Amino acid sequence: MEKAKCPIEITLSVISGKWKFLIIRELMGGGKRFGALHKCIGPISAKILTQQLREMENDGLVERKVFSEIPPKVEYSLTP
Template sequence: MRDELTACPVETTLLLINNRWKVLILRELLDGTKRFGELKKAIGSISSKVLTSHLRSMEESGLVDREVFAEVPPHVEYTLTETGNSLKPILDAMKEWGTDYQAKINSELKEAKDN
């Protein structure tokens, strides 16, 4: 990813969080460290293969740290890096915008139904 930086800061950000799965992974990890199974369960319909792929990409981009524990059975934990945590205001703004948009659409639908 670091080879792909563009002159546009917005495009650079989008290169890092360019799909819904990465945004949902960030959302879950903002609450703290999680194991793979916890992430998969919290996100829902994501496949293990897709989750693994996005976690690797986010690790390569410096957004996520991966820690392997040599236990029986072995397990892995994922944590946001400082860089990953710095995306919190962006996700907070997305949540606020989404909440406002949902309220607007729901109000319009209710109004249309009532008429």
Template structure:
């Protein structure tokens, strides 16, 4: 039997390549945008949906659940009427900040290069 980590993932379930492992977790544009929007702090579902733009409620719900299962996002439910749910990054999710920073720097440089005519 394969032993699973606290996140419910077996090391054997992960690709051997670390880059591929990272892509498996955040290789979708929606996941990266959720990370970007939660990096400054906690947000409610509606705030995320509005700030990401173009994402359906169904897809956002699905991505948040996946990211919660992967240990990147925490879901906080408050016992209120109407119910209030907030999302934030876990300490593990916060470790992706340098990755997002590098993506931002690369994207900025690329846009400048294209604007300058290469």
């Protein structure tokens, strides 16, 4: 029988890592496009930023909104 995790353990497992806190900090001011996030966060590679955003989206922390424009526009924001 597996021991139930407490809310703090769950929170730490979802936002663990070097970059997720910085991504959350940047998105607290409102939605941002990928390029703007990349500039604000600093020495993170595009690959790692994409990976972190996907993980956060899968965990329900971040929403990815795709606008039907040319060129394509994608904006990331925190979920309620």
